[in-house]
Amino acid sequence: MNFELTDNQKMIENMVREFAEKEIEPVADELDKESKYPTEILEKMAPLGLLGIMIPEKYGGAGLDAVSFAIVIEEISKKCAATGVVTEVHNSLVSWPIIEYGTEEQKEKYLSILAKGEEIGAFAGTEPNAGSDLGSMETTAELDGDHYVINGQKTFITSGSEAGVLIVFAKTDKEKGHRGISAFLVESDMDGFQVGDIYDKMGINANHVSELFFDDMKVPKENLLGEEGDGYKIALSALDRGRIGIAAQAIGIAQRALEESVEYSQQREQFGRPISKFQAIQWKLADMATRIEAARLLVYRSAMAEDKGGNVSKYAAMAKLFASELAVDAANEAIQIHGGYGYTDEYVVERLYRDAKITEIYEGTSEVQKMVVSRDLLR
Amino acid sequence: MEIIVCAKQIVDVSDIKIDDKTNEPILKGVDDKISDIDKNAVEEGIKIKDELGGNLTVLLVGPSEATENIKELLAMGADRAVMVPWDGSSSYDVVSKIIAGAIEKIGDHDLILCGEASLDLFSGQTGPRIAALLDLPQITYAQSLDAEDEKIVGHKDVGGKVVSIESTYPVLVTVTKEINEPRLPSLMDILGASNKPMDVWDAESLVSDDLQPGLETVEIKGVPMERKKIVFHDDLDESIEKVVEKLAKEGVLG
Amino acid sequence: MVLVYSEDKDITLELLSKGSELTESLDEELSAVLIGEDDPDQYIRHGADNVFVVKTDQETFKAEEYSDILVELMKEGEDEVLLLGADKNGQELAPRVASKLDTGCVSECTALYVENEDIITERVIYSGKALAVERFDSKPAVVTVPPKLFDPLPEDEERSGELIEKEIEVSPYPSKIVDIKEKESVGVDVESAETIVSCGRGFDNKEDIEIAQELANNFEGNAVGCSRPISADLNWLPEEHWIGLSGHKVKPRLYIAVGISGQIQHIAGIRDSDIILAINKDEDALIFESADYGIVGDLYEVLPKLIEAVKEKKT
Numbered sequence: 015m016n017f018e019l020t021d022n023q024k025m026i027e028n029m030v031r032e033f034a035e036k037e038i039e040p041v042a043d044e045l046d047k048e049s050k051y052p053t054e055i056l057e058k059m060a061p062l063g064l065l066g067i068m069i070p071e072k073y074g075g076a077g078l079d080a081v082s083f084a085i086v087i088e089e090i091s092k093k094c095a096a097t098g099v100v101t102e103v104h105n106s107l108v109s110w111p112i113i114e115y116g117t118e119e120q121k122e123k124y125l126s127i128l129a130k131g132e133e134i135g136a137f138a139g140t141e142p143n144a145g146s147d148l149g150s151m152e153t154t155a156e157l158d159g160d161h162y163v164i165n166g167q168k169t170f171i172t173s174g175s176e177a178g179v180l181i182v183f184a185k186t187d188k189e190k191g192h193r194g195i196s197a198f199l200v201e202s203d204m205d206g207f208q209v210g211d212i213y214d215k216m217g218i219n220a221n222h223v224s225e226l227f228f229d230d231m232k233v234p235k236e237n238l239l240g241e242e243g244d245g246y247k248i249a250l251s252a253l254d255r256g257r258i259g260i261a262a263q264a265i266g267i268a269q270r271a272l273e274e275s276v277e278y279s280q281q282r283e284q285f286g287r288p289i290s291k292f293q294a295i296q297w298k299l300a301d302m303a304t305r306i307e308a309a310r311l312l313v314y315r316s317a318m319a320e321d322k323g324g325n326v327s328k329y330a331a332m333a334k335l336f337a338s339e340l341a342v343d344a345a346n347e348a349i350q351i352h353g354g355y356g357y358t359d360e361y362v363v364e365r366l367y368r369d370a371k372i373t374e375i376y377e378g379t380s381e382v383q384k385m386v387v388s389r390d391l392l393r
Numbered sequence: 394m395e396i397i398v399c400a401k402q403i404v405d406v407s408d409i410k411i412d413d414k415t416n417e418p419i420l421k422g423v424d425d426k427i428s429d430i431d432k433n434a435v436e437e438g439i440k441i442k443d444e445l446g447g448n449l450t451v452l453l454v455g456p457s458e459a460t461e462n463i464k465e466l467l468a469m470g471a472d473r474a475v476m477v478p479w480d481g482s483s484s485y486d487v488v489s490k491i492i493a494g495a496i497e498k499i500g501d502h503d504l505i506l507c508g509e510a511s512l513d514l515f516s517g518q519t520g521p522r523i524a525a526l527l528d529l530p531q532i533t534y535a536q537s538l539d540a541e542d543e544k545i546v547g548h549k550d551v552g553g554k555v556v557s558i559e560s561t562y563p564v565l566v567t568v569t570k571e572i573n574e575p576r577l578p579s580l581m582d583i584l585g586a587s588n589k590p591m592d593v594w595d596a597e598s599l600v601s602d603d604l605q606p607g608l609e610t611v612e613i614k615g616v617p618m619e620r621k622k623i624v625f626h627d628d629l630d631e632s633i634e635k636v637v638e639k640l641a642k643e644g645v646l647g
Numbered sequence: 648m649v650l651v652y653s654e655d656k657d658i659t660l661e662l663l664s665k666g667s668e669l670t671e672s673l674d675e676e677l678s679a680v681l682i683g684e685d686d687p688d689q690y691i692r693h694g695a696d697n698v699f700v701v702k703t704d705q706e707t708f709k710a711e712e713y714s715d716i717l718v719e720l721m722k723e724g725e726d727e728v729l730l731l732g733a734d735k736n737g738q739e740l741a742p743r744v745a746s747k748l749d750t751g752c753v754s755e756c757t758a759l760y761v762e763n764e765d766i767i768t769e770r771v772i773y774s775g776k777a778l779a780v781e782r783f784d785s786k787p788a789v790v791t792v793p794p795k796l797f798d799p800l801p802e803d804e805e806r807s808g809e810l811i812e813k814e815i816e817v818s819p820y821p822s823k824i825v826d827i828k829e830k831e832s833v834g835v836d837v838e839s840a841e842t843i844v845s846c847g848r849g850f851d852n853k854e855d856i857e858i859a860q861e862l863a864n865n866f867e868g869n870a871v872g873c874s875r876p877i878s879a880d881l882n883w884l885p886e887e888h889w890i891g892l893s894g895h896k897v898k899p900r901l902y903i904a905v906g907i908s909g910q911i912q913h914i915a916g917i918r919d920s921d922i923i924l925a926i927n928k929d930e931d932a933l934i935f936e937s938a939d940y941g942i943v944g945d946l947y948e949v950l951p952k953l954i955e956a957v958k959e960k961k962t
Contacts, residue, residue, distance in 0.1 A: 021461055025468060025583045028426075033577055063580030076580035281918075282911065360892065360912055406774045418777045485742065486751055486785075514772050514779075516754040518742035521710065525746035530711055530822035533739040546825065551735045554829060560822035607751025607785030614778050616771065620923060624941035626930055630952065632942050636924065637956045639940055644757075644796045645842070645901035645922050646866075646961060 017311075019085070026082050030089040033062065038093040045094065045220035046365055051176050052097040052220050056131055059101070064090075066129025067105045069113060073125035080255070080317035084262040088310075091266025095369040096220035098266055099376075102259035103172045104128065107377075108135030108181055111197065111252045115240040124179055124199060133178025137256075138168040138200075138226055139249055145170075146382045148183070148249060149192035153228065155184035162186075162198060162238065164231045167210070170376070174224035175209045178202050182228070183249055186242045195245030199237040206231030217368030254326045256377045261313045261333035264341035264373040265306060271341075271348035271366050272302045278352055278361075289351070298347045306344070309337040331378070331386035338373035338380065345370040394447030394542075394562075395501040396438045399492055399523065400431040400466060402459040403513040411615030418615055427462050430508030432469070432575035434568050438506050439470040439576075441540045448472050450499060454479045454491045460591065468578035468586035475499060479596045484606035489522035494599030496527065503562035504545065509534050509569045520567035530560045533567045648725060649673065650787070651695075652680040652717065653732030654708045660693045660799035662730045662792055665759060667694040667800065672761035673727055682716060691808035694800045701813045707827075708736050711820040714743040719815050721748060726787040728766060733791035745789040752789040753781060759790055766790075774898075775921060835887050841868035842901045843920075845890055846883075847913075848876050849906015849927065849946050853883040858950045859905055865957045872897065874907045891916040906946045909934030926950070 019027065037058050045052055059065055067083045069075025076082075083105060091098030109128050112120060127133050144151040153166025164184050168174070180200045187194035200207065210225030240248055276299060279290035289295050316329035345367040349356035356363045374380045408423045438449045451471040453463050457478035467474055477495055481487065496502055505524075510517035517533070524531035535547035546559045547566055578586070623639070625632035640646050649670050651662035663679060670677040679690035679698045682705075687698040699720060705712045717740075721729065729744065731737040733755045745752035757778070758769040766788040772779045837843055844863040846856050856871065863869035871888060878889035890897050892912040898919035905926045907913060914937045917923060925938035928945045935941040942949055 021464060022583055022587065024461065025465055025578070025586075026580060028465065029577050029580075029583065061579060062577060067580065071581070076584065078580060078584075082580075281915065355911070406776070409773050409776050411776060418773060484751065486746065486749070489746065512774070515774075516742075516752075517738050518745075518752055518754060521739050521742040522746040524711075525714070525743045530820040531739065531743065532822065533710070534735060549735070554827055556824060557826035558822055559825045560820075564822065605784070607745075607749070607783065608753065609782045609784050610779055611767070611782050612780040613772070614780070616776060616778055620937055621939040622935065622941070623939065624925075624930070624935050624943060626941075626943035629942075629944050629948060632944070633949065633952050633956050636940050636942055637953070637960050640901065640922065640924065640957075641795055641798075641960055643901075643922050643939075644793050646795055646957065 019081070023082055023085060026078075027085050027089060029062070030064070030086050033059070033064075034089050034093040038090065038097060042094040042097075042220075043362070043365070045096065047219075047359075049214075049219040049222075051222050052094065052100060053176070055094075055097055056100070056134060060131025063129075064101065065104055065131040066109070066125070069109050069125050069129045073121055074129040075109075075125065080258055080320035081314055084258055084313050084317045087259045087262040088266040088269070091263040092270045094220060095263055095267050095366075096218040098263040099218060099221050099260070100134065100173050102256065102263060103137055104135040106255040106259045107137035107252050108179065110255045111181060111239060111248050112199070114251070115197075115244065115248055117236075119236065120199060120239065128179060134173050134176055136171055136173045136177030136180040137252065138171050138174070138180050138182040140168060140170045142167065142169050146379060148195065148246060151183060151185060151195060153182070153184040154188065155186050155196060155198065155233070157186070157235070160235045161232045162235060164198065164200075164206070164228045164233055166228055168226040170213070170223055171226055172221055172223055172376075174226050175212055175222045180226075181239065181252075183245045190243065192246040193243055195249070196242045197239040197245040197248045198233050199239055200231070200233055204231055204233060216371060217365070218372055250327075253377055254330045255320065257330040257334040257383075258313060258316050258320065258326075260373055260377045261309070261316070261330070261337040264334070264337035264370070265309050265313060267341040267366050267370050267373070268302065268306050268309070268337070268344035271344040271363060272299065272306060274361070274363055274366075275299060275302070275348045275351045282353075295351055298351060302344050302347060305340045309333070309340050312336055325390065327386055328390045331383040334373075334378065335380050335383035335387070338370075341370040341373050394442065394445045394503050396442055396447060396449045396504045396506065397496055397499060397502050398431070398434045398438045398449065398451050398466075398471065398506045399519065400435065400451055400453045400463070401428045401508075401511045401519070402426070402453065402455045402462050403428045403511050406513055416615045418613060425456075425458075425462065427465060428508055428511040428513070430510065430512065430568070430570050432466070433570050433572050434506040434508050435466050435469055435471060436573045436575040437538060437568055438504070440573070441504065441538070445540060445542060447503075450475060452492065452495055452499070453477070454488055454495065454596070456480060460593075463591065464586045465578065467589045467591070468582045469576055470582070471589070473589060474591040476591060476593045477596050477599065478593065481596070481604065482606040484608050485516065485518040485522055486607045487604045489519050489526060490600050490602060490604065491596050492519070493523050493526035495594060496523070498594065498599060504540070505529070505563070505565040507565070507567045509567045517567070520565055524565040527563075527565070529563055529565045531565045531567070532558045532560060535566055535568045536571045538566065538568070538572070648676050648678055649728040649730070650678050650680060650721065650726055651730040652682070653734070653737055654682065655732055655734060655794070656685065656689075657799075658732035658734065658737075658792075658794050659690065661794065661797045662732065663690060663694040664800045665792060665797045666728070666730055669728055669759070669761065670696075675727055680717065680720065682713065687810050689802075692802045692804060692806050694806075695808055697809040697811055699811050699813050701815055703815055703817070705817070707824060709820075709822070709824065710736070710739045710743055711822065712817045714740055714747060715817040716815050717744050718747045719817070720813065721787065724786075729787045729789045731789070731791045733793040737791050741789050741791045748787065748789070750785040750787060750789060751783050752791075754791050755793050756790050757793075757796070759792070774919075835870050837870045837872045837888060837890060837895050837897050839868075840870035840897065840899050842866035842903075843870050843872045843890070843897055843899045844903045844905060845872035845874065845907060846877055846905055847874040847907030850877070850883075853881070855947075856883060858947075862903065862950055862954050862957070865954065865961065866901070874910075874913050904934050904938065905950065907934050908932050909937055926953075
């Protein structure tokens, strides 16, 4: 049992923190206000290995553990939660299933592109009628000679309009429910691939979330990931890893909310003294800090289950459930501490509040996380 | 080209708070790090090494826990680290003697690089002191460097003028933070740093002198962050005269 | 003996003023060192008991040779204090001399006094957050003193003293100055400026910002800054000048806020300034709460007079 990060993990934390302060913080507001995708930031992240965190070295990645992955996502999200989720999806939802289920050819082809950041990855699971219930997915894939022909639509896809490599889920057997789902490695320049509307969202504006349409999209047979019918299993196990990342993103948001609140409360004077001298404020700060520390331990616990073997599903669900609710509460309290100023775009807490909410929804709502945890308790 | 970069571990000054009651700085719980400008020196060393070939050694005299932070310099691109644990006096005369002793033990050195000063105390003594102890020429406060095989030229800003100083090797150079932007190590660099050699040497073995500090710190006290709030609102000419007088006393009219 | 040296004449006069105070407490003589050509008698008139006039081949200041000269002068080992100017040249000279003399050195002291026969110095550390009080346990005490910290003594035509000519040969080092040129001016960089004159809504129109620039021109490393409305709302100055929470955070030695009301967002950008001077016609303006010095008055009246007063004080 050890609660200390290793030397390397500490160094990674320092490096990403410095990177985020220098390269992300100065542009984060602008990206948010103008809903600009963080293309330049991603270009700077690639040479640092931040787009191939868990990809093995032989494919050009860093081959690191899930704890390091969580550290990276937290530090990036502290400065820009939207860049955080783009990085999270690329590293976990897209790269991880290829590492785990890909053929050697698929790994060589796609992991090296993803590790170098030559293309950004997207994970296309959700459909208008299939959110938490993936089994009701309507997109189909039919084998036609050496190709699959995919038809259907996806929605709420992070980086959907920007990604070059996507994992697309489609039913190869409509009769089998979730057992009929398969996963495909799709390139955005394949014929029949089309990007639909990009959503106007409440927060994480720099992350472009879009609809995707597949109209007789021909995908080579060798781009099937795993076997036919493996799709559901691949999606769920990828989401387990993804949730570690979303939990880390939520902690990043909460930690920032705390740091901003500590600073502001020591500067802002009311009734002749800094508001940090009032117990009402002190208790808010103490509660925030305590819950952040607990959430972080839970995230590391789930990442260690991934690294050392253990029930990733359960711990990742707990971590995401706890951390995302914390992010919403912490951002809310941070605005309260900032008072009227916190409600303006002059202070970053306003953005944190808008960014926090989605962590309770995507990659499985809080309700789904509770289902996962309780299923483990009651089996 | 044998390059040695001297680095110092410091407390993160921006984290330091002053204790209301004792009026002393609170150093407990404050993170430590490699002094920022020393990273500029490492970066400059790496650039010169990449251009002219050679070896880059980073040298740190300081608390034994600093090995953690030295690894970051190895990750940036130094080939080797020498760590001299020292928990004794941090007086510049003492520390520079240990550093000079370590440099002599390292042996070959063409270029010794230091930051212009450390961010905690900002005295700028260590570089010139090492140069004096080793009887080397010094180029201080370099804002840019042109290194060639046989000589190096440093450019510095002295009172609005750019002064260029040329020297053959060996030479000691201190650099300012404007000289470059230190690189961040990649994840792969960080993993690779663990395989680079780090020697740990005993300070006493490096210095023959007795290490009696020439300076003793009597007290460190907080400077109140409260503003003085001296506002003049009577006769304008008089107000201006008094304010200019005050500013001169504060030493900010220079 | 207390020795003072700077290759800057003005600094030397300031050092003599502090030096004469020390010699009184220590019951010692005060000597100025002059390297190269200048009038040595002015140092006598400003408090020196004698002046070492050093003849040397060295044309301009170079730390290696000049420190050897000072070391040669002090080789008898009887000197108590060596005061040097804390300009760039003095800063590289002092530690080199101290090291050759195997003694302590304090850079940029803010106070220097004798207590129980010990030399005590104070200097600012931790980015201005703390003051270190240090005691010399070695001789001579080498100390660099920032320019303008002390006022020169008034000139006394009656004073007399000895001029001691010294011919000191030092062997040259394998380094040389190869070029000195005037610096090209660069774009504004408020974050590294030493002195900032910053404009707020008190200015009536864009052209008047010129007056702020005129004040700034009297300082080395100066920049003109502004508050949010001047840049973001009125576009009188580009964003590079905008100081505040969403603009640049600055840490100059002197920040002069002119016609700025002092919203907390602006204050957040200037907290790390060493000294803040505020000029505002509203005596209840928030900015005075966050300033070291304040002048209540119309900036159009204050600035021209302030410019004159600063010019006068500096000459």
